[in-house]
Amino acid sequence: MSNSGVKTDEKKQHFDDIYVAENPVPFKERILDALTYVSDNFNRQSFDRLILPWAEAKAAKGTPLNFVDLAGCFGNTTMATLNGMDYEAIRDNWKDAASARTVAQPRRLNAHVTGIDISHSALAYGQSAGIYDEVIQADLNQPDADTRARIEASLRAANIMISTAALVYLEPQAVASLMDAFAEGGDEGYLLVNFLNPFALEAADATKRTLLERFEFVGSMASRHRMMSPIERENYPGEEWVLLEIWVLRRRR
Numbered sequence: 001m002s003n004s005g006v007k008t009d010e011k012k013q014h015f016d017d018i019y020v021a022e023n024p025v026p027f028k029e030r031i032l033d034a035l036t037y038v039s040d041n042f043n044r045q046s047f048d049r050l051i052l053p054w055a056e057a058k059a060a061k062g063t064p065l066n067f068v069d070l071a072g073c074f075g076n077t078t079m080a081t082l083n084g085m086d087y088e089a090i091r092d093n094w095k096d097a098a099s100a101r102t103v104a105q106p107r108r109l110n111a112h113v114t115g116i117d118i119s120h121s122a123l124a125y126g127q128s129a130g131i132y133d134e135v136i137q138a139d140l141n142q143p144d145a146d147t148r149a150r151i152e153a154s155l156r157a158a159n160i161m162i163s164t165a166a167l168v169y170l171e172p173q174a175v176a177s178l179m180d181a182f183a184e185g186g187d188e189g190y191l192l193v194n195f196l197n198p199f200a201l202e203a204a205d206a207t208k209r210t211l212l213e214r215f216e217f218v219g220s221m222a223s224r225h226r227m228m229s230p231i232e233r234e235n236y237p238g239e240e241w242v243l244l245e246i247w248v249l250r251r252r253r
């Protein structure tokens with residue numbers, strides 16, 4: 001089944017049938033396992049280094065942090081960053097439908113989590129498993145007016161927004177509108193995003209400029225993301241790994 005709202009670089013493997021499965025087991029078997037999708041270890045490492053100390057101090061004041069996972073799919077990167085789970089722990093949690101029913105590790109911070117994605121089924125799973133508290137289903141490239149208003153309110157209220165292996169799917173204008181909404185928030189706010197290499201480098205450059213126009217740069221790292229699929233190896237001869245640049249930014253004060 002194809003998810004017609006999902007747009008990808010033609011040289012990158014498409015995984016949209018996996019994103020609309022009813023549970024994350026195909027995501028675990030065909031992406032995490034088959035492609036050695038280790039990126040969440042590095043998303044977590046960046047979160048722990050650049051966001052967690054601030055977030056712990058802020059959450060200790062008693063008010064839950066508003067946490068948004070934009071295009072978060074079944075919630076693997078929320079599990080890594082907020083629940084503190086590594087690649088092995090997420091694979092073990094998602095080893096079968098029964099074990100995936102609830103998230104295996106509690107949150108490390110008092111937070112209210114909003115999951116946003118085009119996939120109804122991924123969001124329904126994330127909410128039922130206790131990864132997301134609230135969900136917004138939307139094609140982020142063309143949300144209707146009511147949904148756009150809900151998304152923008154959620155981003156303005158967010159203290160932490162993550163969007164990983166995801167911005168590559170969005171049109172430049174959609175990225176700009178979403179980042180405008182996050183930038184408008186009145187409270188302190190951190191953003192964790194990542195950029196895949198070697199796919200769609202011009203689009204990634206445009207997204208980086210959009211971010212730097214709106215936010216303070218905090219820090220970054222380079223890491224492995226996952227192995228290239230056979231199709232991708234044909235498209236990029238001599239390369240084995242898809243790589244990541246992970247960036248953390250914050251709202252200007």
Ligand SMILES: C[S@@+](CC[C@H](N)C(=O)[O-])C[C@H]1O[C@@H](n2cnc3c(N)ncnc32)[C@H](O)[C@@H]1O
Nearest residue numbers: 006019071072073117118139140141164165169
């Ligand atoms: C690779 S997954 C990201 C999962 C996780 N954040 C990670 O880093 O592994 C990409 C997600 O983007 C979503 N997506 C793609 N196009 C979208 C669109 N136009 N609007 C909303 N979500 C979209 C897909 O449904 C999928 O859940």
